[in-house]
């Protein structure tokens with residue numbers, strides 16, 4: 020009966036493997052499955068076709084993390100299929116192939132897998148009858164792998180020769196932390212080899228040699244190794260035919276060894292020297308001493324005033340849409356090339372780690388998500404990587420606190436007042452319309468997004484692996500990669516995420532530069548981005564990356580591109596990093612074949628390692644604070660995408676940061692590193708700490724979308740089905756979003772917070788000029804004003820009226836500035852309309868007329884501002900032109916527009932914008948243009964007509980620091 024049930028279970032598992040839509044093979048292909056572990060017992064060896072089919076699906080998979088095929092009788096052929104298929108995989112973390120009768124062929128394929136693979140951390144090959152001949156292959160793979168952490172080779176037939184091969188690879192291997200060789204045929208000679216390897220190896224923490232036959236001589240040599248080794252904390256030599264003679268050496272070695280805390284000697288014969296257990300007592304005492312010392316050091320490090328470098332940097336990939344940014348990121352991460360990748364919506368963030376400047380990057384987090392960062396950091400300090408407080412740059416508690424610190428008790432924002440329950444993170448893919456392939460890439464941004472198993476409290480416990488990991492990662496480099504969508508519609512929001520520090524990669528398609536028809540447009544994009552980078556990060560290094568090397572015919576073409584770029588990029592030359600080997604100002608890459616990628620990776624590393632973020636000394640206290648923030652982010656059942664400043668202050672004071680200036684410095688540092696988003700131009704923005712940058716980008720991108728890009732367009736049917744077709748039309752025709760629309764795209768989560776954030780970053784304004792929308796609240800989102808609505812009536816509009824020109828031509832007018840100006844003017848108009856209605860319900864303010872490049876808005880009763888964005892490639896013009904409808908109110912109009920430009924420059928442009936002011940008067944024959952100084956000197960009319968309104972509006976620095984509502988009120 021039991022046998023039949025067992026048989027039935029096995030059959031069920033087979034069905035799971037290949038049955039229809041639910042079968043694993045199907046799920047593998049659909050990227051739905053992350054773990055396969057229930058195939059045990061089913062003999063696949065007799066069904067080679069099925070194994071082949073399974074392996075094929077495995078080769079295509081990009082989601083599987085754990086694969087267990089124990090006891091499946093795979094044999095050599097099956098293991099070879101699986102190993103070959105996994106060569107293409109870069110997600111698998113754990114592979115178990117126990118008891119599958121692996122022979123030389125299978126072992127050689129596994130060895131190749133180990134050589135090439137960058138993700139496997141745990142491999143089990145127990146009970147496979149592996150002999151020295153198989154181990155020889157396997158050891159060769161292990162020698163060059165530094166990703167694998169845990170290797171099980173228990174219960175095989177490994178003898179001294181095989182052990183010698185393994186020991187040889189251990190001397191070179193930099194990653195293995197646990198090696199399990201239990202129940203093999205290792206004798207004293209094998210133990211000797213291992214001992215020699217241990218003298219050189221710096222990362223092995225746990226070695227299990229139990230159930231072998233090393234004898235006293237083998238034990239003695241292992242004890243000698245402990246005089247040199249500083250990483251092994253657990254050694255198991257139980258059941259190895261030892262006598263007291265073998266154990267004596269350990270009691271002596273442990274007098275000087277400070278690392279070993281666990282020595283297993285059970286099952287040996289220790290009675291020869293009279294007092295049984297005498298040596299064990301000594302050993303136990305010394306092991307305990309080691310353990311207590313380490314725990315004490317750990318506590319001290321956690322509470323210390325020391326600081327250390329955190330070895331992080333941030334990469335920002337920018338450039339024209341379809342230039343190959345995402346493809347370059349994937350190449351850098353070692354992911355396969357995909358010929359038809361979807362456009363990036365908003366931006367995608369991922370994290371990688373690179374060790375020892377080998378030019379290999381792994382999607383990996385420094386420590387597991389359940390471990391506090393502070394524990395890892397304390398281990399760095401324990402290893403002497405820290406510096407005393409004297410050197411801490413960031414934690415100098417200045418007596419003069421920053422301007423915004425004083426204003427601690429400010430008004431509460433809408434989202435704060437509502438006692439909203441934080442719910443599960445919004446399912447980000449629901450409305451993005453991206454393909455499943457892209458989805459996988461996004462989901463695999465492990466450290467940034469996944470919840471992990473964080474506890475409610477930050478629990479910092481000493482764990483032996485902490486020291487090993489810290490030592491292993493001593494000079495690792497952690498990179499946060501920000502791959503920005505290249506569609507223009509996103510540019511207005513990108514300003515919020517471009518930071519001062521880090522490395523910028525400006526990606527371009529080389530064919531576009533070579534082709535005369537596309538050259539100008541491509542160069543314009545590059546200039547635009549270089550100017551943007553100069554604006555936000557004037558000191559950051561920039562690498563220009565030219566894609567589609569595979570489509571470039573000759574060296575001559577590369578030189579031509581080089582000459583063009585060198586000439587045009589002169590103004591940013593100081594920031595641009597050259598490709599020395601090719602003597603080019605850019606890095607040519609072929610993402611399809613991967614040419615040029617290694618060099619690019621190495622250069623990025625070099626630049627990042629020399630950068631300020633990487634080398635910044637961070638205090639232990641800051642890292643403790645970060646853990647508090649992360650624990651809120653990952654807290655079970657109530658993951659928070661954002662926090663408010665008062666809450667964050669409480670967290671900070673828990674770890675001893677009681678000073679607001681210090682707190683803000685910590686937040687600024689983590690913002691620069693890309694761990695969170697904290698904008699600080701005004702108090703309301705300072706109050707919002709966004710713990711999940713990707714969440715914010717995705718939320719904004721659900722509203723700010725590109726109509727010209729098929730993948731970005733909202734699905735009309737979907738909106739029609741939920742009764743929001745009219746709302747959607749309103750968005751696409753008039754850039755007006757209803758509250759219902761926003762609630763729908765944001766799945767009713769954190770709607771008030773997001774509206775508030777968009778308002779404060781001037782991406783959105785209220786709109787109370789109701790069209791046919793009853794009483795529902797509408798919001799204007801100027802970034803959505805469409806191309807088709809470009810205003811063409813410039814001549815008629817300008818004719819015979821004096822105009823004021825805000826001229827950005829000598830500098831740069833980024834996308835998003837004009838739109839924000841419109842936001843502010845409309846915002847003020849909305850306030851006035853509200854007031855006006857209270858006085859006289861019938862006296863309406865004119866509904867703003869808005870186009871992509873023009874707005875005619877009744878700023879307040881009678882003061883209609885006509886604002887035009889004018890740019891011309893031919894004349895290199897970038898201007899914002901103001902014409903006031905009622906000429907007699909021009910002086911007022913000028914002052915408010917100037918104040919608004921200053922405000923948006925202050926709040927979202929890092930005060931980097933510069934502009935000249937010109938006044939143009941219509942003349943009989945020729946227009947007269949005067950500079951601001953000239954015009955002021957002459958008190959030129961109408962701009963400098965002194966009237967009461969003008970005086971009351973004189974611009975003041977005070978209002979620049981005001982929050983948006985106060986600012987708009989004060990105008």
Ligand SMILES: Nc1nc2c(ncn2[C@@H]2O[C@H](COP(=O)(O)OP(=O)(O)OP(=O)(O)O)[C@@H](O)[C@H]2O)c(=O)[nH]1
Pocket residue numbers: 338339340341342343344345346347357358359360361362363364503504505506526566567568569608609610611
């Ligand atoms: N042959 C070839 N194709 C490439 C190369 N680089 C990118 N591509 C392809 O060009 C297309 C656009 O590349 P993406 O990486 O998606 O471009 P992007 O800059 O991220 O585009 P957005 O996300 O829209 O801003 C994709 O289909 C890529 O597969 C290259 O070096 N050679």
Ligand SMILES: [Mg+2]
Pocket residue numbers: 344345346361362363502503504505
């Ligand atoms: Mg992209």
